[in-house]
Amino acid sequence: MDAALKALAEPRRREIVRLVWSEELPATAIAARFSEVTRSAISQHLGILREAGLVHERKEGTRRLYRSNHHEMARLRAYLDDYWTTGLERLRDVAEAAEAQRESRDGRTDT
Amino acid sequence: MDAALKALAEPRRREIVRLVWSEELPATAIAARFSEVTRSAISQHLGILREAGLVHERKEGTRRLYRSNHHEMARLRAYLDDYWTTGLERLRDVAEAAEAQRESRDGRTDT
DNA sequence: TACTAACGTAAGTGTCAACTGACAGAGAGG
DNA sequence: CCTCTCTGTCAGTTGACACTTACGTTAGTA
16 A cells, blocks of 8 residues: 555656556557657556556557556545545544643643 | 655555554654664665655754655545556456447457 | 753755666567 | 567656755854
């Protein structure tokens, strides 16, 4: 899960995931979209994405077709949603409520 | 924006943001929560988070109080939400609709 | 002034990541 | 078999990053 987030922190890889989201594409076709880097670099990016479980790989003859792993992407999204809400907003509410209680009860506290 | 995502790809920094989400804390207090690394490391993490605009810094005497920048966090969240929906799901819908049209029109296509 | 607490920061190190260029294997077609 | 295409991978370079140690700075205090 941590690997997935780290993988998507790279703009190039976010773009790759975007490319193969709705279309299954061979490695060469994916690499062709990136004129700034070599095919080798894209191949390595694909390896990282596959390792992180963000893309699926399917062999067909001499080609390897890639497509996004929607399920894993959904998991990552859920993880982040949990981070925003449970981890932060809700924590803030709890803290504020607790502080309000402390203030109205003791007027001062620590820890 | 990209710096923010990259900053949050680091687990330690995610934890820091969590710590100062509801409470404004001095650097020392934050560092005290992390027994595995030195105060210097945390200070550098705080610098990166500040650079990415994810935390606010306020000087008070000899101390520096930190707290999360909710606004920037919301922006990042919106950016990701846009990535999931507009960038992916919607794109998939469009692609699937187009493919369905192609199939019912030609019966077969490539590229 | 001298001392101390709270910080940031420079310097140095080990590790990891992105990239290029060269090479190897696998499958298709002559 | 030979050749061409598609593709992963290895070797090597460069730069970024997380971390530690040491030092400098600033503000409060005796």
